[in-house]
Amino acid sequence: MRSHLLNDTTAERYRRTVTEGVERVAAHLAATDRPFTGITVDALAPRIDGIDLDRPLYDTAAVLDELEEVYLRDAVHFHHPRYLAHLNCPVVIPALLGEAVLTAVNSSLDTWDQSAGGTLIERKLIDWTAARIGLGPAADGVFTSGGTQSNLQALLLAREEAKTDDLASLRIFASEVSHFSVQKSAKLLGLGPDAVVTLPVDHDKRLHTVALARELERCRRDGLVPMAVVATAGTTDFGSIDPLPEIADLCARYGTWMHVDAAYGCGLLTSLKHRDRIDGIEHADSVTVDYHKSFFQPVSSSAVLVRDAATLRHATYHAEYLNPRRMVHERIPNQVDKSLQTTRRFDALKLWTTLRVMGADGIGQLFDEVCDLAAEGWELLAADPRFDVVVAPSLSTLVFRYVPAAVTDPAGIDRANLHARKALFASGDAVVAGTKVGGRHYLKFTLLNPETTTGDIAAVLDLIAGHAEQYLGESLDRAS
Numbered sequence: 001m002r003s004h005l006l007n008d009t010t011a012e013r014y015r016r017t018v019t020e021g022v023e024r025v026a027a028h029l030a031a032t033d034r035p036f037t038g039i040t041v042d043a044l045a046p047r048i049d050g051i052d053l054d055r056p057l058y059d060t061a062a063v064l065d066e067l068e069e070v071y072l073r074d075a076v077h078f079h080h081p082r083y084l085a086h087l088n089c090p091v092v093i094p095a096l097l098g099e100a101v102l103t104a105v106n107s108s109l110d111t112w113d114q115s116a117g118g119t120l121i122e123r124k125l126i127d128w129t130a131a132r133i134g135l136g137p138a139a140d141g142v143f144t145s146g147g148t149q150s151n152l153q154a155l156l157l158a159r160e161e162a163k164t165d166d167l168a169s170l171r172i173f174a175s176e177v178s179h180f181s182v183q184k185s186a187k188l189l190g191l192g193p194d195a196v197v198t199l200p201v202d203h204d205k206r207l208h209t210v211a212l213a214r215e216l217e218r219c220r221r222d223g224l225v226p227m228a229v230v231a232t233a234g235t236t237d238f239g240s241i242d243p244l245p246e247i248a249d250l251c252a253r254y255g256t257w258m259h260v261d262a263a264y265g266c267g268l269l270t271s272l273k274h275r276d277r278i279d280g281i282e283h284a285d286s287v288t289v290d291y292h293k294s295f296f297q298p299v300s301s302s303a304v305l306v307r308d309a310a311t312l313r314h315a316t317y318h319a320e321y322l323n324p325r326r327m328v329h330e331r332i333p334n335q336v337d338k339s340l341q342t343t344r345r346f347d348a349l350k351l352w353t354t355l356r357v358m359g360a361d362g363i364g365q366l367f368d369e370v371c372d373l374a375a376e377g378w379e380l381l382a383a384d385p386r387f388d389v390v391v392a393p394s395l396s397t398l399v400f401r402y403v404p405a406a407v408t409d410p411a412g413i414d415r416a417n418l419h420a421r422k423a424l425f426a427s428g429d430a431v432v433a434g435t436k437v438g439g440r441h442y443l444k445f446t447l448l449n450p451e452t453t454t455g456d457i458a459a460v461l462d463l464i465a466g467h468a469e470q471y472l473g474e475s476l477d478r479a480s
């Protein structure tokens, strides 16, 4: 069994095994013609249930054959141009190179003595990101597992900086279309049930700053503490970007921590054409970026950045066996001092290899392409009488619904749209997402694949209309 341990004597086995895996995936990619096979849980579960984990196959090729059956063949493929659903991106190859290296070396980024160069590379990427944002000379941050964790950590720092033990008095302000991790974080941070003040959005799904000003004033009048404002730079549902400069002014006036959740919109940091859409982000006290959304990085790759490095001390704890306090004075860089995690992957390496191979402009160009595609998709939808489209895109999201002129029953239209999404998923021809707007069911394209064309968008719209029409036709038959 020692032959399975990676070391100097097994290097050849390592090369062979991983190459076999890479060959399989490459062959699979070449043969993929749909984003999904449409497999159901009931069809797939028995295949996985049927495998006895206590009876190994002892053979890589056999394991890969089995994997084909239980996973690869029916996986949902983000690289397919007709995958248009969630905020998951196709990945760039230079990042996969980094991924292959980091898992084999298996550095852990909690301490210098488990990573060495990895620590310095992560720090340099944090500095690079902070500079792109414009956070100033005292900025710092750390890689995290995702936007959810980044938001949690940012709000932890905000809670500590609010400097009160009366947790029930703390308030967080966020728009009604902010990410649900804001609510989860408030709960985890021990705040009261009314801690998150949900604010309305304008016609473009951007936080209403008049309402924010009113609520901040009310908060102060009521003797409560405005702990943080969460501005979303790219809402998950619409890609809408809250008015960052106005929010920054209000935060300054009320002495409130400004957190910018740019999990989605961070791609604009490398944009060659649309960087100005997130102007004002430089005023933030903390920023969430998800490289695994708009930097085309594999999951996980995310970071939280802060304007003032000193605020990260709120996440600092010392353990004699790991990061004793004296190491701070010895200037040994232990990233665990800044992180909620302990053992932590060297995810930063993926971004490093990406920047070194493609350059930041390369990433920005890809993101610009999907933003431009969304603008074209919006024109298509706006001109198509079969569809109602919600807002002109600020990033790469389109929210719309099928609304046949002949059908006036809103519940029927809801059901037709729900049906179309499900039928499309079951067919595997395309994958789209859904959400609710004003209590009604809508469909959603999150465009993150530069390979997707307006032709794909038009074809998927036709498929949606076809499924919806068929559903409405059948329900008319049933009624008559």
Ligand SMILES: *Cc1c(COP(=O)(O)O)cnc(C)c1O
Pocket: 087, 145, 146, 147, 148, 149, 151, 178, 179, 181, 232, 234, 235, 236, 261, 262, 263, 264, 290, 302
């Ligand atoms: C996706 C998203 C998150 C959560 O990020 P994860 O990486 O999925 O944890 C937070 N905020 C916004 C606006 C998002 O779109």
